[in-house]
Amino acid sequence: MLSVQNLDKRFGGVHATRNVSIDFPDGSLTAIIGPNGAGKTTFFNLISGAFRPNSGKVIFDGQDIVGKSSLEVVRLGMTRAFQVAEIFPSLTVTEAIMATVISHLRKSWTFLRRFPVAEARTRTEEIIELLGLADKAGTLSRNLSHGDQKLLDIGLALAMEPKVLLLDEPTAGMGPDERWRMIGKVQHLWQVKKMTVLFIEHDMDIVFKIAQRIHVLKYGAVLAQGTADEIRRNQDVIDAYLGADHHLFAAVGEA
């Protein structure tokens, strides 16, 4: 579905992404991890068309999408949610999701019909149901709790019926319980929708628990990749991530 080949990006003197090659199989759930400043968000920006890489290929659904604008990439079927929820403050949950569904249906230029539009309704309700926001459907987005705003952000991305969904730290800024609820929902909708999901995450427990494959970035380069067990035992990762504090890492891994 998605394959990144020799991706490279420099910002002036900063080498943010170094020769990264990763395959994301169809329908996989993959975690991107790495210490702060490892270039995880930059990696998302490169594949989603926000930045243009200096070299390398991003093969999405059989074609190289390097050079395409973020709008074109979205329309090809790759959407993203953001680390800080990017929502529409003055619209209700239903309005925001329905307007997005309409955008997906390419009906944004419809003048002669009225909102809400019948053929977008089923899909809108389905997404709201899937996220568990049904009792807040009529709430203004700006009045939602932090966690619900993050959910809505994901819901907006879902409304585009993506083939590939990029989630930048879906659990950022949440307490431990809320994190597990959130990631449970992510896992659930991955199973239901059978999409390819990439997510950036800091919480090792979460990563080891749900990710099929894990890719570790450090200084913009791939340090290690593999299953949870492989990563947990990888000495490079242990060194890079936690310095000498191996025991803590092992303990966290087994918890």
Add this chain to the structure above:
Amino acid sequence: MNLEALASCLSSSACAVTQISTALIIGMLLFMVASGLSLIFGVLGIINFAHGAFYMAGAYIAFFTYQATSSFLLAFLAGALGAGLIGVIFERFIISKVYGKDILMQLLVCYAIILIFDDLVKIIAGPEYKMMGMPDVFALPPLEFAGGFVPAYYVFMIVASLSIGALLWLAIEKTRIGKIIRALAINPQMVGALGINTTLLYAAVFGVGSMLAGIAGSLAAPTRTLTPGMGLSILIESFIVTVIGGMGSIVGALIAALLIGFTRAFGAIGFPLFVDGIMFGMMAVVLIIKPSGLLGREIAR
């Protein structure tokens, strides 16, 4: 259109010198007003649509002080400081309430101030035109340059404006306070975290910006008729200057002010009706090619 008149003026050195001196004083007044506007925008992120009102305030204060004391120096100082003081009051009690609000709120507040100031001037000074007249100190014979004559006061205006502009530039680029102010423009939280009173700094910057408008007003007073509403036309032009020169750039303001000054002075001969068209056309071209202006930075955000 009368391009022949323009050509014949350019070929006669007397006419050319007269027009160049006119261009320079228009440019200098605009430079003073626009550099204040630019400073306030650069540091506070506020577009002070009421800036013309401070220009007017400076001119009227200078006028009344001159009437009372017959001293141009006192009149000049009173105009500058008076406008600065009004600026500080305006910042503290009104503009600071709309920091971070959308631009329309700022626009509206400034519009209200313009309306209020214009009527206050009508009440205090009367609606009729006022002439300050040339101060005695400058009652000198005009200076001759290449066959053209330039009033002594014009020379003083040009020198004074350039010196004040240079002082401002030095203060911002070379002093510690200037460094803090530049930091304030980029990261106010950080400056606040360093234990510097940002509220006071904001008021001070706004005060200096208004003072520059006041300086322009008091410099203009001997050469212009004073009317309520005189702030508006210079406001529009100084906006053009700020946009062309680049928001937040003093050197940019100077270049753009001269550009507009020359367009006005020579356009008045060649294409009097289309001077505005040329000015706004230049503004549009700059915005299309480089929205941040000739020497401006992109607004961070």
Add this chain to the structure above:
Amino acid sequence: MMKAGFLRDLFFAAVVLIVLIVVPFIFTKPSLRDFLIYVMAYGLLAMSLNLLVGLTGLVSFGHAAFFVSGAYMFGLLMQSGRVSIPVAILITVCGTAVLAMVIGAICVRLKEIYFSFITLAFQMFIHSIILTWVSLTGGDQGLRGGIPRPPFFGIDLSSGASLYIFSACIFVACILIMRQVWQSPFGYTLRLIRDNPNRANYLGVDIVRMKLGVFILAGAMASVAGVLLSLFVSGAYPEFGFWTTSGEAIFMIMLGGSQLFVGPIIGAILLRLLEHFVSIYTEYHGLVLGVVILAIVLGLRQGIADYVVDFLQRRREAKAAPAKEAAFVKKRIA
């Protein structure tokens, strides 16, 4: 759903139209009719501008460019004597739409304040052209000699009453069109752009094209406002395209409120009334107006209509909250 909403709007439109038509025949003071004409022409201008400001988040300082182009195009077409009024209106609207497309294609690429400035620049450029091109436009004297109103389809607009009714119909029709846009999928997509353009882009919304679309639409609507005004004053003047006209329209939006559909009309009415009554009591109406604006901005922090809507909503929520809580407590006890 769609039908119910549209029928309700249609009903409101019919009521407004009847009121607009009947009132001046009951209260026959000419000043009342002038007032209504002013509200219609400038209200339409402010409403069309609010498609940009309130719906899309595009603060244009140069919207009067299309108002003045409407007035002059229509005036010149009628003076040429070759076309009937409806054809002239059609050509004017299409011509202004083309003008808006050209200007908009350049402007909508710029963001925030730069968009505001470049729209202002284009408007003032057009204003200068009108002043300079004396042979066509009459320069600063305006388009004089009257605008002829030949009869069409058996309708004769030469009498004041029939002209008034004709204008009221056009006004209401335009408001209905804009209401439809406001409620359509197009309108909601514009709200996405207003709230968070970057996010909208990542949700497949072509921001630049959408902005251009609404810019053209708003320009076309403003040209109709210009046509109405030129019909009434039987001429066109450069001041229609001066920056103060755009400023006045913005002011109406801010006074009335940008988030409520009819906010700008309310603003137009309030502004006119305010000017009228203040000037009766004092010659310093700028002073009073200024203080009122300061009170609104610093006190309410939004337009009057928006404030009232929010206030009512807060009260409803406050009423609903204790009731909910009581129900919840009851449930727990049970």
